[in-house]
Amino acid sequence: MTLALYVPRPTPVHRAPAGAKLLALAGLGALVFAVPTLLVAAGALIGVLLVGLLGARLPLGLLARQARAVAVWVVAILVVHALATDVLTGVETAVRLLALVLAAAVVTATTRVTAMVAVVERVCAPLRFVGVRPARIGLVLAMALRFIPLVAERADRIREAQAARGGSRRGLRGLRTTVVPLLVQVLQLAHTVSEALDARGADDVPRRARGATS
């Protein structure tokens, strides 16, 4: 499992500022909801595919994986609409969802985390006036992306260790026997991570000149 989907390519889409890409993503989201027609949703999906596959030269497999991740929801939307409203509305909603998920994937795959973090820090800059440090918010975002796969991996290890000793309980009891040791491990990890942040000068930050390295 990985949340860091950046795929390096020398394309104009990769070079575009992260803020502009996020704005475009937000604009696309607003458009497909403001003009809820199949034509607009399909146009958005085709546009996203063109930008992703031709403009950013992303592998088809990457976008296919993202589409597969929401396949269950797409099918559910189609079925519910077919039963409750009509198939056309279902298709339009499903296409809209696909367009937005793939657009988000294109933005993620063409933007470094540091560039995203820099945007978040700029957006949060006014919070300085109420004592919040924007650099900290950016760091939290980056660390969430870094540690979610790691925690998932540790949960897998705990489940494997329990299975190896014959403990393959499912349901609430199985959840408890996984969650408690995982929580202990995560707290230990958090303690060491806080030491590592100190050791690497997290509290130094004179005037952080954070920015994309690309």
Added chain:
Amino acid sequence: MRRRPGRGTPPVADPARGIELAGVHHAYGERVVLDGLDLRLTEHRVGVVGANGSGKSTFARLLNGLVVPTAGTVLVDGLDTRTAVREVRRRVGFVFQDPDAQIVHPTVAEDVAYGLENQGVPAAERAERVAEVLVRYGLAGHADHPAHLLSGGQKQLLAIAGVLVMRPARIVFDEPTTLLDLINARTVMQVIAELPQAVVVVTHDLDLLEGFDRVLVMDAGRVVEDGPPEQSVRSYRKLMADP
């Protein structure tokens, strides 16, 4: 408290003084982990061995101010870890046993750049230094890869690269080969051997101590042997055989 620009002058370091511990005690609640350490470390490569719970890791953490002693003082190049912790941490890099706890950014190059961002190094110089250190440790091809997908050895090299890019004068390693297989442990040993910086290495891996200038043996929070590697390793083996 954070020093503000224009307020006071930063303490001046004197590298010739090395690391000095005077009357150092440390306890976690009632549990004493370091009990009366008086040492001066000026050698290029110093090893620290001892049983689990002997106080080695706490000792290592004293050296860059991650742990401040309950009593006594720790001076690094003349800087007190209690009062000049930021300057001390800029001078002393720290490599942890578990690289997963040290890598805080999702991709390799971004993580190496993290310490430089904290130091306020300009973006162009940052990119140059990151690229240089990634090439040196064979990670250039992984610059944009998720750190999570690296092998254990590559993760430890990444953790070392993240420290070295900050160009510290000294580096403390806390059991750097414990989680590695033989090949990766050898790679890390080679990297440590070639470092121009003064290093303090806490380890259970006695092979790692070959060629070191000085090795301390710790037991129950005290230094029970202090000498060249052969002498200290002999003493450590005896201690382990007859605790």
